[in-house]
Amino acid sequence: MEYLRLARVTVGYRKGEPILSDFDLTVREGELVSLLGPSGCGKTTTLRTIAGFLFPWSGRVLLKDKDYTRVPPHRRNFGLVYQNYALFPHLSVFENVAFGLRMRRLPREEIRRRVEEALRLVSLEGLERRLPGQLSGGQRQRVALARALVIRPELLLLDEPLSNLDAKLRAGMRTELKRIQRELSVTAIYVTHDQSEAMALSDRVVLMRAGRIEQEGTPAELYFRPATPFAADFMGFTNRFDAVVEAREGGELVLRAGRVRLRVRGEDLAPGTEVTVAIRPSSLRLFPPGGEGIPGRVVSHAFQGESVQYVVETGLGELVVVHPESTPRFSPGDEVVARAAPDEVAVFPRKEDA
Numbered sequence: 001m002e003y004l005r006l007a008r009v010t011v012g013y014r015k016g017e018p019i020l021s022d023f024d025l026t027v028r029e030g031e032l033v034s035l036l037g038p039s040g041c042g043k044t045t046t047l048r049t050i051a052g053f054l055f056p057w058s059g060r061v062l063l064k065d066k067d068y069t070r071v072p073p074h075r076r077n078f079g080l081v082y083q084n085y086a087l088f089p090h091l092s093v094f095e096n097v098a099f100g101l102r103m104r105r106l107p108r109e110e111i112r113r114r115v116e117e118a119l120r121l122v123s124l125e126g127l128e129r130r131l132p133g134q135l136s137g138g139q140r141q142r143v144a145l146a147r148a149l150v151i152r153p154e155l156l157l158l159d160e161p162l163s164n165l166d167a168k169l170r171a172g173m174r175t176e177l178k179r180i181q182r183e184l185s186v187t188a189i190y191v192t193h194d195q196s197e198a199m200a201l202s203d204r205v206v207l208m209r210a211g212r213i214e215q216e217g218t219p220a221e222l223y224f225r226p227a228t229p230f231a232a233d234f235m236g237f238t239n240r241f242d243a244v245v246e247a248r249e250g251g252e253l254v255l256r257a258g259r260v261r262l263r264v265r266g267e268d269l270a271p272g273t274e275v276t277v278a279i280r281p282s283s284l285r286l287f288p289p290g291g292e293g294i295p296g297r298v299v300s301h302a303f304q305g306e307s308v309q310y311v312v313e314t315g316l317g318e319l320v321v322v323h324p325e326s327t328p329r330f331s332p333g334d335e336v337v338a339r340a341a342p343d344e345v346a347v348f349p350r351k352e353d354a
């Protein structure tokens, strides 16, 4: 069911310079939706508009069909979590979490019960008396999450909440955030510029570019079927070259790029159409020379833990190839052929902007 809706919202910071224009967004009840996109594309602006810190110049914000467009932040029962935690440094963990409940003048006993419950949810029982300065970054972010959840928010808004944590902690917190969000069935909007974070957490991903929605869909839809060159690039289809559609055969297209022929999943493109081809490094495989594929020569290889990354020089430019292997099968100087599964190649008519 539709829960939150931004309807044709135009908003910005300076008159005449809108950041979002006619922006539409729908979030269903219980969903976790990520706003994903490069720095400066308007993710935080969107979140601030939802939270009520920015009022739309035009358009409307609706929650459960109630008009929230002009409702100030303190009258919205939303939980907010920021990158920098924003805890009160002089208040204990308990008082930080209790803050929203004291503001709402709840009875003492209920405050105690709900704070304890929230701290248990984020696995911080026992740390009630500590000050934020006596906690690790991960623990601080858990306090911030408990503080946002303890008010039983109608919406949970998270702005790059894991960006200040180191990589290992980030992966663990991701899983935990998802568990908590599921457990409470709280509707959540999660802002991130990290593609893999959005993929791992979200029911739906909204990819933004310069104040507009570039593409929205499930993580799998964006990951496997980027709709534009920008989306493809953002989803890691970093190998790119130009080609021309030579023929349509069965469900497939035959592309020609220089002297190379390539079969790809059938888009509805007529022979003669000029296209951009985009392929993820992990979708390419190297073979000894011969047969179909993109011929080239290995320039370098680098270990990446569970995989080896090759750079291969080809007639179509340098290709990056990532093989899941622990010892490189090819060495610099080796002649190879690169092939991609037809289903994993993204093809876009060239007229579209890059």
Ligand SMILES: Nc1ncnc2c1ncn2[C@@H]1O[C@H](COP(=O)(O)OP(=O)(O)O)[C@@H](O)[C@H]1O
Binding pocket: 013, 014, 019, 037, 038, 039, 040, 041, 042, 043, 044, 045, 046
């Ligand atoms: N307080 C502000 N005053 C003026 N411009 C701002 C302000 N905050 C953000 N902007 C501008 O709005 C645009 C979108 O910013 P923001 O929503 O913060 O992007 P993101 O969160 O995706 O990185 C950027 O061009 C940014 O410079």
Ligand SMILES: [Mg+2]
Binding pocket: 043, 044, 045
């Ligand atoms: Mg931001």
